[in-house]
Amino acid sequence: MDNTLIGQPEKPLLKRRKAKHAMKDVVYEIKKESRFRKTLIIAAISLIILVMAFFITLIIGSIPSFKALGIRFLYGKTWDPVNNIFGAYPFLLGTLITSFLALIISIPFSVSIALFLGEYYPKGWFSNLLKNAIELIAAIPSVIYGFWGLFVLVPIVRQMEMKTAVLPYGVGILTASLILSVMVIPYAASMGLEIVKMTPLKLKEAAYSLGAIRYEVIRTVIFPYAKSGLLAGILLSLGRALGETMAVTMVIGNSSRIPKNIFAPGNTMASVVANEFTEAAGSVYLSALIELGLVLFLVTAIINIAGKSIIKRFSKM
Amino acid sequence: MNAVVIQYRKTKSTLFKSVVIFFSLLCTVPLLCILYYIVSKGTKEINWHFLIRLPMPVGEAGGGIANALSGSVIIVLVAAVIAIPLGILGGIYLSENKDKKLAYWSRLSADIVQGIPSVVTGIVVYFWIVKPMEGFSALSGSLALAIMMLPILVRITEETLLRIPNSFKEAALALGVPYHRTMLKVIVPCGLSGILSGALLAVARIAGETAPLLFTAFGNPYMNVNIFKPMQSLPLMIYNYAISPYNQWHNMAWGAAMILLIWILLLNILTKLATKRWRVQL
Amino acid sequence: MESTIIKSENFNAWFGDNHVVKSVTVDIPKNSLIAVMGPSGCGKTTFLRCINRMHELTLGARTEGSVRLYADEIYDMHPILVRLKIGMVFQHPNPFPNMSIYGNVIAGYKLNGRKISRSEKDDMVEDSLRKAALWMEVRSTLRRKGSFLSGGQQQRLCIARAIAMKPDVLLLDEPTSALDPISTSSIEDLLIELKKIIRSS
Numbered sequence: 002m003d004n005t006l007i008g009q010p011e012k013p014l015l016k017r018r019k020a021k022h023a024m025k026d027v028v029y030e031i032k033k034e035s036r037f038r039k040t041l042i043i044a045a046i047s048l049i050i051l052v053m054a055f056f057i058t059l060i061i062g063s064i065p066s067f068k069a070l071g072i073r074f075l076y077g078k079t080w081d082p083v084n085n086i087f088g089a090y091p092f093l094l095g096t097l098i099t100s101f102l103a104l105i106i107s108i109p110f111s112v113s114i115a116l117f118l119g120e121y122y123p124k125g126w127f128s129n130l131l132k133n134a135i136e137l138i139a140a141i142p143s144v145i146y147g148f149w150g151l152f153v154l155v156p157i158v159r160q161m162e163m164k165t166a167v168l169p170y171g172v173g174i175l176t177a178s179l180i181l182s183v184m185v186i187p188y189a190a191s192m193g194l195e196i197v198k199m200t201p202l203k204l205k206e207a208a209y210s211l212g213a214i215r216y217e218v219i220r221t222v223i224f225p226y227a228k229s230g231l232l233a234g235i236l237l238s239l240g241r242a243l244g245e246t247m248a249v250t251m252v253i254g255n256s257s258r259i260p261k262n263i264f265a266p267g268n269t270m271a272s273v274v275a276n277e278f279t280e281a282a283g284s285v286y287l288s289a290l291i292e293l294g295l296v297l298f299l300v301t302a303i304i305n306i307a308g309k310s311i312i313k314r315f316s317k318m
Numbered sequence: 319m320n321a322v323v324i325q326y327r328k329t330k331s332t333l334f335k336s337v338v339i340f341f342s343l344l345c346t347v348p349l350l351c352i353l354y355y356i357v358s359k360g361t362k363e364i365n366w367h368f369l370i371r372l373p374m375p376v377g378e379a380g381g382g383i384a385n386a387l388s389g390s391v392i393i394v395l396v397a398a399v400i401a402i403p404l405g406i407l408g409g410i411y412l413s414e415n416k417d418k419k420l421a422y423w424s425r426l427s428a429d430i431v432q433g434i435p436s437v438v439t440g441i442v443v444y445f446w447i448v449k450p451m452e453g454f455s456a457l458s459g460s461l462a463l464a465i466m467m468l469p470i471l472v473r474i475t476e477e478t479l480l481r482i483p484n485s486f487k488e489a490a491l492a493l494g495v496p497y498h499r500t501m502l503k504v505i506v507p508c509g510l511s512g513i514l515s516g517a518l519l520a521v522a523r524i525a526g527e528t529a530p531l532l533f534t535a536f537g538n539p540y541m542n543v544n545i546f547k548p549m550q551s552l553p554l555m556i557y558n559y560a561i562s563p564y565n566q567w568h569n570m571a572w573g574a575a576m577i578l579l580i581w582i583l584l585l586n587i588l589t590k591l592a593t594k595r596w597r598v599q600l
Numbered sequence: 601m602e603s604t605i606i607k608s609e610n611f612n613a614w615f616g617d618n619h620v621v622k623s624v625t626v627d628i629p630k631n632s633l634i635a636v637m638g639p640s641g642c643g644k645t646t647f648l649r650c651i652n653r654m655h656e657l658t659l660g661a662r663t664e665g666s667v668r669l670y671a672d673e674i675y676d677m678h679p680i681l682v683r684l685k686i687g688m689v690f691q692h693p694n695p696f697p698n699m700s701i702y703g704n705v706i707a708g709y710k711l712n713g714r715k716i717s718r719s720e721k722d723d724m725v726e727d728s729l730r731k732a733a734l735w736m737e738v739r740s741t742l743r744r745k746g747s748f749l750s751g752g753q754q755q756r757l758c759i760a761r762a763i764a765m766k767p768d769v770l771l772l773d774e775p776t777s778a779l780d781p782i783s784t785s786s787i788e789d790l791l792i793e794l795k796k797i798i799r800s801s
Binding site: 030031033034036037038040041042044045046047048049051052054055058059062109110113114116117121131134135136137138140141142143144145146147148149151152153183186214215216217219237240241243244245246247251271274275278279290291294297298301302304305306309 | 346469529
């Protein structure tokens with residue numbers, strides 16, 4: 002190998018020794034390089050393994066419950082661990098009602114925020130203030146929401162209930178939904194904001210040039226354009242609401258009966274698991290709780306995949 | 319077009335705008351209410367003793383949250399140590415191999431993990447660590463939190479690195495620099511502000527998590543720094559004290575809530591600073 | 601064959617189905633400055649990138665035929681070795697934004713983890729910057745970030761960075777195409793000077 006390198010050909014001896022040394026370094030570096038590439042692949046694979054391991058762990062954990070209860074588990078109306086009767090219907094219902102109620106309450110707020118930040122005030126101190134407020138809402142831990150709900154919101158709801166004909170529990174589905182709706186707003190709003198911002202300027206300009214005013218542009222251009230994106234945003238916030246645990250468990254009343262109305266105490270799947278997991282005696286009891294976890298896992302996974310794929314398709318448009 | 323119609327349309331538009339502003343501002347009401355409650359109740363509790371003393375039995379005044387505070391810091395730090403390297407490596411892979419099959423599947427997996435309810439993560443880690451080791455431990459809590467951090471880190475690293483022009487990678491490789499040094503010494507430093515703020519954001523997100531700790535770190539009324547033993551943490555303590563029947567414990571929980579909130583806010587502010595301060599001019 | 605440094609025989613390159621470089625056979629003599637010319641899109645850049653195997657970064661690129669550096673087949677060597685011996689300067693100036701001017705010049709050593717003494721480093725930086733005709737302009741600002749320089753200065757910094765590695769061959773992929781006329785002429789002068797000083801390209 003010729004070692005006439007650019008530069009100082011007058012010192013060949015020294016150069017050659019150095020080159021030899023460098024050669025050894027290079028071989029070592031090449032080894033490290035391929036090890037690094039493998040590490041990257043392992044890191045990427047570990048994410049996939051993580052999901053599969055979650056799935057397998059939950060399946061194995063639910064086998065005793067599958068065997069003992071079968072499909073009856075999902076529509077059984079009684080949950081009575083003392084007598085070994087496990088029907089998850091009250092919790093399925095409780096989860097669905099609280100989540101949907103929370104979503105319905107939060108939609109006007111999140112759509113307003115999305116329009117406020119995306120259309121009316123995209124810049125300036127006013128929008129910065131609101132942006133920071135929304136980030137703060139997202140940053141507050143759910144246990145603090147639950148704590149606040151328990152000591153502030155529950156008495157307020159109880160006062161309201163006293164004035165009407167329902168039993169004044171204070172805790173219950175409605176209180177849980179109210180707390181959840183506050184917690185969901187930042188997710189739904191940030192999703193909505195991205196989608197509102199994606200509306201092509203060309204479409205808006207075309208509408209303005211035809212003499213449309215702000216409100217008409219929003220109603221006839223932005224909303225129709227952003228329809229599927231908003232659907233995805235709602236789906237993803239639903240996924241969050243379904244799995245929310247601490248805030249809900251502290252204000253929902255933790256009752257295993259089927260709630261008669263939205264003021265009655267109830268329970269959600271996540272909340273039951275959080276409450277009863279550590280004290281579950283008996284393999285079927287524990288397994289039934291794990292099966293609730295499995296249902297939650299599958300539902301949120303499907304919702305997330307669906308929501309993300311809608312958004313991906315939307316952003317490619 | 320006559321003037322009445324135009325006037326009507328204009329009024330409708332203004333009305334709609336007012337409704338939007340009204341709803342937007344309305345959602346700051348619960349936020350302000352929560353902050354007001356925590357600050358007004360919390361400041362009464364917080365003093366130096368509150369931070370450095372251990373909890374007292376019910377009825378005795380002067381208890382503190384030293385065990386919960388130290389426990390929270392340890393659990394979160396261990397979680398960060400587990401998750402940050404793996405998350406960054408995963409993010410590098412995704413940004414470097416955008417169109418590979420493996421990248422598609424691991425991106426999908428990251429999305430799924432991000433959506434998993436935290437209580438389910440708690441169950442799974444219970445079976446992975448707590449059951450085989452026959453006891454609750456801080457380590458298992460850290461693992462649960464690390465799993466929740468991972469997808470945030472992966473996606474933020476990926477997005478940050480994708481924004482760095484390819485030409486820097488080419489420049490380094492053309493100098494004969496091996497791939498791993500190129501990535502770790504040129505590309506990652508160029509995206510440092512983004513990755514750092516992502517890591518801080520991920521820490522801020524999990525610092526207040528309670529549900530996955532219920533059946534992993536479990537809580538502990540005593541001081542403990544051994545990560546193989548049950549450990550108290552701030553969110554756990556707030557939960558346990560809040561649902562207790564004692565007024566004194568409720569007050570302590572408000573104090574702890576304020577400390578937790580301050581901690582998380584500081585992390586959020588740091589995140590913002592990191593984005594500005596360590597930005598490399600591309 | 602002592603006088604030939606690069607010898608390509610029947611060399612072909614594809615991007616996917618796109619046949620970009622079609623059977624190139626060329627001998628490049630040692631100590632010479634060779635220009636490859638042609639209309640845009642004819643494969644000049646691709647051919648250059650194939651010589652130090654940068655094309656492998658592009659998905660779906662593949663080659664056929666042989667390129668030799670002295671007697672060694674480039675495609676039998678590890679890309680790191682090839683790139684240590686064959687330096688490259690790109691169309692757009694790309695100094696590392698996270699390093700100072702000083703750091704950029706010795707980046708090849710620093711990033712490769714080679715330990716060199718302080719004085720050697722200083723010598724190398726001064727020497728390379730002098731060869732790249734940049735020394736007089738930046739000698740007082742060596743610790744500033746490279747991205748603060750003007751486009752032409754950045755490109756000369758990139759040349760200094762490449763020659764600091766003392767490669768056997770230096771590939772220059774239209775280094776002036778992204779620059780203004782004044783910077784262009786200064787870089788052209790620089791290349792002629794470089795040829796005089798080191799009598800190799």
